[in-house]
Structure formats: structure tokens, C-alpha cells
Amino acid sequence: MEEGHSHSDAHSAHKEGFWRRYWFSTDHKVIGLQYGFTALLFLLFGFGLMLLMRWQLASPGVEIPLLGALTPEMYNQFGAMHGTIMVFLGIVPLAVGAFGNYVVPLQIGAPDMAFPRLNMASYHFYFWGGVVMLSSFFVPEGAAKAGWTSYPPLADIETMGQTMWLWGMVLLITSSLLGAVNFIVTIIQLRAEGMTFFRLPFFVWAQFITAFLLLLAFPPLEAAGFLQLADRLLDTSFFLPSGLVTADGPLEVAGGGSPLLWQHLFWFLAHPEVYVLILPAMGIVSEILANNTRKPLWGYRLMVWSVIFLGFFSFIVWAHHMFITGMGTTISAFFQITTMIISIPSVVILSALMITLFGGSIRFNTAMWFALGFLPMFGIGGLTGLPLGLAPTDIPLHDTYYVIGHFHYVVAPGTIFALFAGIYYWFPKVTGRTMNETLGRIHFWGSLVAMNGIFFPMLIQGMPGVSRRLFDGGLTYSFAEGVMHYNVVMSVSAFILLLFQLPFIINFFMSIKRGKKVEKSNHWESTTLEWSAAPTPPIGHGNFATIPTVYHGPYEYSVPGYESDYCPQEVPIDLSTSDTAKSVES
Amino acid sequence: MAEEMTLEDVKRHVKVYITVFIALAILTVVTVAVSYLHMPFTPALLVALAIATVKAALVALYFMHLISEKQVILWVLLSAGVFLAGMFALFLGAHADQEAVATLATLILSSHVA
Amino acid sequence: MQIPYEVKARPDTGVNNAKLGIWLFLASEVMLFGGLFAAYVFLRIGADAWPGMMMYGEETMAERADQILNVPLAFVNTMILIASSVTMVMAWASLKMDRFDRYKLYMGLTILLALGFLVVKGFEYGDKFDHHWYASTNNFLGVYFVLTGLHAIHVTGGILVNAYFWGPGTKMWKRGTARDKAHFTNRIEVAGLYWHFVDLVWIFLFPTIYLI
Ligand code: HEM
Numbered sequence: 001m002e003e004g005h006s007h008s009d010a011h012s013a014h015k016e017g018f019w020r021r022y023w024f025s026t027d028h029k030v031i032g033l034q035y036g037f038t039a040l041l042f043l044l045f046g047f048g049l050m051l052l053m054r055w056q057l058a059s060p061g062v063e064i065p066l067l068g069a070l071t072p073e074m075y076n077q078f079g080a081m082h083g084t085i086m087v088f089l090g091i092v093p094l095a096v097g098a099f100g101n102y103v104v105p106l107q108i109g110a111p112d113m114a115f116p117r118l119n120m121a122s123y124h125f126y127f128w129g130g131v132v133m134l135s136s137f138f139v140p141e142g143a144a145k146a147g148w149t150s151y152p153p154l155a156d157i158e159t160m161g162q163t164m165w166l167w168g169m170v171l172l173i174t175s176s177l178l179g180a181v182n183f184i185v186t187i188i189q190l191r192a193e194g195m196t197f198f199r200l201p202f203f204v205w206a207q208f209i210t211a212f213l214l215l216l217a218f219p220p221l222e223a224a225g226f227l228q229l230a231d232r233l234l235d236t237s238f239f240l241p242s243g244l245v246t247a248d249g250p251l252e253v254a255g256g257g258s259p260l261l262w263q264h265l266f267w268f269l270a271h272p273e274v275y276v277l278i279l280p281a282m283g284i285v286s287e288i289l290a291n292n293t294r295k296p297l298w299g300y301r302l303m304v305w306s307v308i309f310l311g312f313f314s315f316i317v318w319a320h321h322m323f324i325t326g327m328g329t330t331i332s333a334f335f336q337i338t339t340m341i342i343s344i345p346s347v348v349i350l351s352a353l354m355i356t357l358f359g360g361s362i363r364f365n366t367a368m369w370f371a372l373g374f375l376p377m378f379g380i381g382g383l384t385g386l387p388l389g390l391a392p393t394d395i396p397l398h399d400t401y402y403v404i405g406h407f408h409y410v411v412a413p414g415t416i417f418a419l420f421a422g423i424y425y426w427f428p429k430v431t432g433r434t435m436n437e438t439l440g441r442i443h444f445w446g447s448l449v450a451m452n453g454i455f456f457p458m459l460i461q462g463m464p465g466v467s468r469r470l471f472d473g474g475l476t477y478s479f480a481e482g483v484m485h486y487n488v489v490m491s492v493s494a495f496i497l498l499l500f501q502l503p504f505i506i507n508f509f510m511s512i513k514r515g516k517k518v519e520k521s522n523h524w525e526s527t528t529l530e531w532s533a534a535p536t537p538p539i540g541h542g543n544f545a546t547i548p549t550v551y552h553g554p555y556e557y558s559v560p561g562y563e564s565d566y567c568p569q570e571v572p573i574d575l576s577t578s579d580t581a582k583s584v585e586s
Numbered sequence: 587m588a589e590e591m592t593l594e595d596v597k598r599h600v601k602v603y604i605t606v607f608i609a610l611a612i613l614t615v616v617t618v619a620v621s622y623l624h625m626p627f628t629p630a631l632l633v634a635l636a637i638a639t640v641k642a643a644l645v646a647l648y649f650m651h652l653i654s655e656k657q658v659i660l661w662v663l664l665s666a667g668v669f670l671a672g673m674f675a676l677f678l679g680a681h682a683d684q685e686a687v688a689t690l691a692t693l694i695l696s697s698h699v700a
Numbered sequence: 701m702q703i704p705y706e707v708k709a710r711p712d713t714g715v716n717n718a719k720l721g722i723w724l725f726l727a728s729e730v731m732l733f734g735g736l737f738a739a740y741v742f743l744r745i746g747a748d749a750w751p752g753m754m755m756y757g758e759e760t761m762a763e764r765a766d767q768i769l770n771v772p773l774a775f776v777n778t779m780i781l782i783a784s785s786v787t788m789v790m791a792w793a794s795l796k797m798d799r800f801d802r803y804k805l806y807m808g809l810t811i812l813l814a815l816g817f818l819v820v821k822g823f824e825y826g827d828k829f830d831h832h833w834y835a836s837t838n839n840f841l842g843v844y845f846v847l848t849g850l851h852a853i854h855v856t857g858g859i860l861v862n863a864y865f866w867g868p869g870t871k872m873w874k875r876g877t878a879r880d881k882a883h884f885t886n887r888i889e890v891a892g893l894y895w896h897f898v899d900l901v902w903i904f905l906f907p908t909i910y911l912i
């Protein structure tokens with residue numbers, strides 16, 4: 001970075017034009033907001049695709065206003081793009097790009113990210129990756145139809161939309177690599193004085209491990225993406241076995257490739273990716289729980305070690321997605337064992353969070369409600385994963401709605417609730433105003449009920465074996481008869497969920513303009529630096545007038561003998577007089 | 587590399603670079619020469635990989651200064667190395683296991699047909 | 701506010717930001733090429749024959765890669781890349797010795813050698829096309845073209861970076877303050893790390909694709 005113009009100082013800020021300030025900004029807070037707004041729009045769009053699919057599933061063949069009856073081709077496009085958009089363009093950018101970008105430098109006491117211009121580039125790669133993905137709807141025969149997993153041989157012989165999907169992924173992977181390098185360097189190099197690794201807020205730890213997962217797991221998928229591009233554009237046969245016959249007759253390719261190779265490379269990324277989806281969420285929830293129970297996080301160190309362990313193990317469990325590929329018992333045993341082992345740290349973190357609740361005088365605000373909602377929902381998601389991790393039970397459940405139910409419990413009422421919690425929690429930091437609590441409650445309770453209405457029946461439908469990705473939801477299968485009526489329940493719930501997002505959208509935009517102004521900078525009386533030391537919101541350019549020095553761990557709430565019930569990290573306390581504090585600090 | 591390098595240090599480094607260059611050139615000649623012997627596959631592979639590893643190590647240690655690099659960087663590389671090794675081992679393991687299953691299945695099927 | 705440790709190393713980690721950043725990037729590159737190599741191994745052990753059926757003289761079974769690929773050319777290319785690694789590291793050492801003229805010379809040589817590598821590569825590819833051997837012919841040639849092709853893209857990227865630091869990028873050095881000079885030297889070290897990595901990938905590609 002060149003000196004002086006690497007990022008904006010306060011006095012140069014007013015000279016910058018609109019584009020420089022809001023579009024080509026190098027300020028991590030602006031980039032965080034760019035990520036946030038873009039990702040929320042993508043989430044809404046991906047949700048919309050899913051609503052159309054649910055409409056079709058509840059009443060197959062019905063005419064949808066403006067769109068007409070869905071064709072199977074459209075259904076497949078919507079399905080593939082729903083998954084892709086939600087994972088790669090919605091949740092990860094929101095959790096990492098938005099929350100990570102905005103909060104991490106503030107929490108560690110850094111003036112910005114380590115490489116502000118790379119940070120900007122990362123957003124722009126993401127944005128254009130999204131544009132490529134969306135524009136694939138308009139190419140001949142439409143967007144990719146091979147699912148978010150893009151399994152060959154189907155994906156190899158798919159229509160042009162699949163090529164767009166691959167180029168879009170290349171852009172998104174580039175974006176997340178730039179971001180990951182930036183996060184890791186920032187966290188290692190730019191911690192304020194006294195901010196040792198074991199004084200980092202748990203949210204920062206979660207982002208740190210997440211960045212490592214993105215850094216090391218994405219490249220093999222990029223490699224696989226290049227190979228699939230070669231298959232499609234250069235007519236190679238990396239993923240095409242010999243003697244393949246399609247509806248149009250035998251394929252004229254050399255053959256000799258392996259579809260399983262794609263699955264290995266894909267899941268080598270995609271299992272760590274599911275932890276990318278969940279770790280930042282755990283981080284957000286931890287911050288909010290500690291703040292609203294006014295207690296130190298129970299077992300902070302244990303949680304940190306668990307998250308490191310999770311990150312490490314997430315690289316060697318991937319083939320639990322491939323139990324029915326004809327895998328032998330030896331290797332299958334290996335992956336079953338690692339899968340069972342990796343559920344331990346998840347349980348540790350969840351338990352630590354629950355124990356944190358014990359004996360706290362809990363402040364119930366909307367952020368806290370969403371964080372509380374996360375706990376049981378993530379619990380259901382994780383527990384339903386266990387039968388999937390064991391081959392004998394996975395074989396009948398694989399590729400059924402049970403799997404869809406499992407991971408949606410983790411990601412939807414799990415991660416997305418945590419993200420909502422984060423929005424309600426950090427909104428006053430960004431805008432200097434609070435969001436409306438009543439609308440927030442409506443949003444929470446409505447969403448909680450609707451989410452369960454959508455995803456619980458999926459678990460029930462999956463058990464008799466209703467397959468995922470069916471255009472008619474399983475109408476033609478006799479074993480599905482008994483559970484078909486749940487399709488209506490789920491679809492109605494999905495529209496109810498949409499309805500209950502309206503209070504959020506209204507609340508969000510209204511509060512930006514008219515929300516109640518916060519009385520003090522540290523609105524939630526929090527101990528972490530982004531609240532206690534950073535300037536009063538809305539923060540302009542630059543983070544701290546002077547970089548604070550950190551004296552103790554992140555969650556010194558209710559320290560016995562201390563004047564207030566929270567002691568910010570940059571305020572020295574004499575820990576020798578306090579037993580509780582000492583045990584946290586040690 | 588340490589910031590506080592003196593002129594003398596740099597000159598010493600330059601000598602090392604030239605030596606490493608010569609070693610790399612010789613090893614390249616050796617690996618090509620060995621390939622003209624047309625050894626059976628396994629020994630050929632082992633020799634080629636061994637020589638490549640030595641060459642790569644020379645480049646990494648001396649040209650990329652890993653020999654005197656800081657701990658953080660070694661940790662980063664170690665993590666990549668571990669995951670890479672895991673990937674290779676499990677890819678190969680999965681493949682071998684799958685082959686075994688396929689052979690077994692063919693055996694069972696053929697015995698049923700017969 | 702200035703980002704700390706852009707030029708100077710952070711005392712407790714001992715490195716500056718760019719140094720750590722480039723090594724993280726290289727770690728991801730290790731995984732990228734590692735993934736490609738793993739794919740290569742996976743395909744090869746699953747193949748009935750390797751390199752397999754080829755138009756080679758008559759249509760015959762090729763038994764060894766060197767019947768298809770041009771080992772002498774690849775040998776020359778290996779030497780070129782190794783030499784360019786040396787000139788690159790010499791360019792950096794020249795800056796350390798405050799010899800800007802020598803830096804220009806060595807960096808210029810590095811760029812020329814890299815261009816030479818690409819020219820040789822171009823001849824190699826052209827020769828394959830003349831035989832009607834394409835990436836689609838079989839997976840052996842597919843692996844050959846895609847892996848060496850991605851490597852060539854990395855070489856091209858390196859040339860662009862180095863050309864920038866040979867030309868317009870030298871502005872920073874020419875500003876002449878001690879900090880600017882140290883900063884520029886760091887940048888050349890970082891560019892060098894990338895360049896050596898590209899060399900390192902080739903060191904594995906050459907024997908595994910051409911020789912066995
Ligand atoms: C905690 C323990 C967990 C276990 C034991 C577990 C296990 C599994 C298994 C074995 C499958 C494959 C099922 C099949 O295809 O037959 C699966 C699918 C899936 N899991 Fe989990 N999981 C866990 C947690 C998570 C978490 C935290 C997430 C992410 C946020 C997640 C997201 C997914 C996704 C997205 C899929 C489906 C991928 C697809 O086929 O499209 N899981 N899980």
C-alpha cells in the first residue's frame with residue numbers, strides 16, 4: 001500500500017466524490033456495509049426463488065401469477081440457483097464480508113484492515129461474481145440446472161448456464177481468497193497493544209478460523225472448477241467415464257474420467273464451507289449472550305480450542321457426503337469416525353453457550369431473542385446430522401428431504417437467526433440509532449414459528465424416503481403418499497415466513513432514518529472495543545482517535561467489587577482482588 | 587528475511603544463490619538422464635519425486651529464505667502441508683478402497699451368474 | 701491513520717503485513733496446485749492405460765509420456781525458469797546493496813527469461829496441435845494442457861507484476877527516502893516469493909508429466 005492514499009484519513013474524507021466514498025471505498029466499514037446490503041438483497045432473491053418452488057410443490061402445475069406454470073427446467077434452475085445464491089452470495093458474504101469486515105478491525109483495535117485496497121477488490125469480485133450468476137438466467141436455456149453441487153456427468157453436459165455458474169464461482173472464490181488473506185493478516189498483525197490471542201473476543205476467533213477454512217479449502221474447488229470448465233469448453237473428459245450414453249445417444253468424448261473425482265474435490269471444500277456458514281454465527285451469538293447475560297462467557301478458552309479443533313477436523317470428514325458412492329468399508333469407517341469426533345466440539349460450544357445462560361440476569365432484547373432462538377435450532381440441526389454421519393442410517397436417508405431438513409435447521413433458523421441477531425445488535429453501532437423492539441419481537445416469534453413449519457416436516461418426509469430435487473415433490477411415489485400433505489404445510493409456512501420479514505424490512509429502513517437515537521456510544525454497555533473505545537456512531541472515516549491499549553480479557557461482566565457491571569477491555573482493573581475475574585483472565 | 591542485513595550478509599547470500607543454481611541445474615540434468623534409462627514405473631516415479639523434492643526444498647529454503655523465516659510463516663505452511671497430505675492420502679485411500687469394492691462386486695456377480 | 705507494520709516487521713511476529721500476506725496466498729496456491737495434482741493422480745491410477753491411445757505414427761498405444769511430449773524442450777524450459785529464479789533473487793539482493801542499476805538489469809533479465817519460457821511453451825503447444833493432439837484427445841493430454849496451461853497463466857501473471865516493478869513501480873524507490881526504499885525492497889521480495897513459487901510448481905510438473 002502506498003503511503004497516504006492507502007485509505008482515507010478524516011481530513012481527506014470530505015473531498016472524495018460519491019463513487020470514491022461509497023463504491024470504490026477502501027474503508028472497512030463502508031466495504032462491510034456494501035457487503036451487507038448486497039448480501040441481504042441476494043438472500044431475499046434466493047428466498048424468492050424458493051417461494052416459487054414451494055408454490056409449485058404445494059400444488060404441482062398451478063399457474064403462478066406473471067410466471068405461468070413452472071416447467072421442470074425452471075424448477076431445476078431455481079433449485080440450483082437457490083442453493084448457490086444462499087450459500088455463496090448470501091450467508092457467507094453477510095457473515096464474513098459484512099460482519100467480519102465491519103466488526104473485526106474495531107474489536108481488535110485496528111485502524112482498518114491490513115490491505116484496504118485488496119478489501120475493496122474482494123467486494124468487487126464478489127459483486128461481479130453475483131452479476132455473472134444472475135445474468136445466467138438470461139442466456140439460452142437459462143441458468144445452471146445441476147444443483148448447487150454441480151455433479152458431473154450431468155453438469156458436464158449441461159447447458160450454457162453451467163459455464164456461467166463456473167465462471168461466477170471462479171470470481172467468488174477469488175473474492176473469498178482475497179478476503180481470507182486480509183482477515184488473517186489483520187488479526188495476526190494489527191491487534192492493539194495488549195490484545196493477546198486469548199484476549200480476542202470469541203467473534204474474532206470464529207472469523208479467524210473461518211478465514212483459514214476459506215483460504216485452504218476453496219482452492220481445490222477452484223481446481224475442480226477449472227477442470228469442469230475444461231470438460232465443457234475444451235471437451236476433455238476429466239469427469240466423464242467411458243461409454244456414457246445420454247438421451248441424444250452416446251457421448252462423443254474420449255472418456256476415462258471419473259465423476260467421483262468431482263465429488264471428492266467438491267466436498268473437500270464444501271464440508272469446511274458448512275463450518276464457514278456456522279462459525280461466524282456462533283461468534284455473533286457468543287458476543288450477544290455474554291453482553292445480555294452480563295456474565296463472562298462460560299469456558300471461553302475451551303470454546304476457543306473447540307473452534308480450532310473444529311476447523312482442523314472439518315478438512316477430513318468430507319466423504320460423509322459420499323457414503324452411497326460405492327465407497328469401501330475401510331474408508332467409510334474412517335469418515336464415520338471423524339464425523340462423530342467433529343460433533344464433539346460443536347456440542348462443547350453449544351453447551352458452553354447454554355451454561356453461560358445459567359444464573360444470569362438476562363436482558364431480553366430482540367438481538368438476545370434471536371441469539372436464544374439460535375441455540376435450540378442449531379441443536380436440532382446438529383443432532384439430525386448424527387444419523388447422517390453413520391453410513392447404515394445415511395444410506396436410506398441420503399438425498400432425501402431429511403438431509404434438506406438437517407442442514408436447513410443449521411443454516412436457516414440457525415445461522416440466519418444469528419445474522420439477524422447481529423443486525424439488531426450492531427445496528428446502533430453503525431447508525432447511532434436503535435431498531436424498534438416491538439417490530440423486532442414480531443419478526444422473531446413469527447420467523448421462529450414459520451421456520452419450524454417449513455423445516456420440521458422435511459425431516460418427517462425424508463424418513464419414508466421422499467427424494468430431494470423432485471419437480472412434483474414426490475407425487476408419483478406410493479411410499480410418499482402418507483406424507484405428501486406436508487408439502488402444503490411447508491409452503492404455507494414459507495409464505496408466512498415472507499410475511500414476517502416485512503416487519504424487519506420496515507423496521508430496518510425506518511430505524512435508519514427515525515430510530516431512537518442512542519444516548520451514549522456504548523449503547524449495550526459492552527466490554528469489547530468496538531463499543532467501548534471506538535468513536536460515537538455513526539463513525540466517519542478512521543476508527544480510533546488513538547489506538548487503545550488492552551488490559552484484560554473480552555468478557556469482564558459483573559466483576560465483583562467493580563463499580564459497574566461491565567469493565568471494558570481498555571480499562572485496567574486490578575484483577576488480583578477478584579477471584580472471578582482472575583479465573584477468566586488467567 | 588531480517589531487515590538488519592549488512593552488506594556482507596548480502597554478498598554471502600549471493601554466493602549461496604549461485605551454488606544453489608548450480609545444484610538445481612545438475613539435478614535437472616540427472617532427472618532427465620535417469621528418465622532415458624526407462625526404468626519400471628515405480629522406481630522411476632520414486633527417483634523423479636525424490637529429485638523434485640530436493641530441488642523444491644532448495645528453492646524454498648534458499649531462494650524463498652524459508653531456512654531463516656519466522657515462525658508464523660512456518661505455521662501457515664505447515665497447516666497447508668498437513669491438509670494437502672491429508673487430501674492426497676484420503677483420495678488415494680478412497681480410490682483403492684473403491685477399486686477393492688468394485689472387484690469384490692464383480693466377483694460376487696460372476697459367481698452368481700455361473 | 702496509517703496502517704501499522706506495512707514496512708517494518710511487527711515485533712512479536714517478526715514479519716510485515718505483505719510478507720505474511722504473500723505466504724498465506726502461496727499456501728492457498730499450494731492447495732490449488734495440490735488439488736490439481738491430486739486430480740491427476742486420481743485419474744491416472746484409475747486409467748486403463750497412460751498415456752493411452754494416440755495418433756502417434758500410426759494410431760498406436762503410447763507407452764511413455766516422452767513419446768508424446770518433447771522432453772528436450774521442457775528441459776530447456778526448466779533451466780530457463782531456474783535461471784529466472786536466480787536473476788529474481790539477485791534483483792532483490794541488488795536493492796539490498798543499494799545498486800539500482802543492477803536491479804534493473806536483473807529484473808529485466810527475469811522478465812526476458814519468463815517470456816522465453818512462454819515462447820518455448822508456445823512452440824510445444826503448436827507442435828501438439830500439428831499432430832492433432834488436443835486436450836480432448838485423452839486424459840493424458842487433458843492433464844498436460846490444463847496443468848501446464850494454468851502454470852503458464854501464473855507465469856504470465858508474474859511477468860505482469862515484474863514488468864510493473866521494472867517500470868512504473870520504481871517510482872517508489874526513486875522517491876529516495878529510506879522508508880520508501882525499504883518498502884520497495886520488500887515489494888520485490890514479495891514478488892520474488894511468488895516467482896519462486898511458480899518455479900517450484902514447474903519443478904514438480906516437469907518430471908511428473910513429462911518424464912514418468
Ligand atoms: C454437527 C454435526 C453435523 C453432522 C454430524 C453432519 C452430518 C452431515 C452428513 C453426514 C451429511 C450428508 C448427508 C447425505 O447427503 O446423505 C450432511 C449434509 C449437509 N450438512 Fe451437515 N452435519 C453436521 C453439521 C452441519 C453444519 C454445522 C452445517 C452447516 C451450516 C451443515 C450443513 C450441511 C449441508 C449444507 C448438507 C447437505 C449438502 C448437500 O448434499 O447438498 N451440517 N451433514
Ligand SMILES: [Cu+2]
Binds near residue numbers: 271
Ligand atoms: Cu459435511
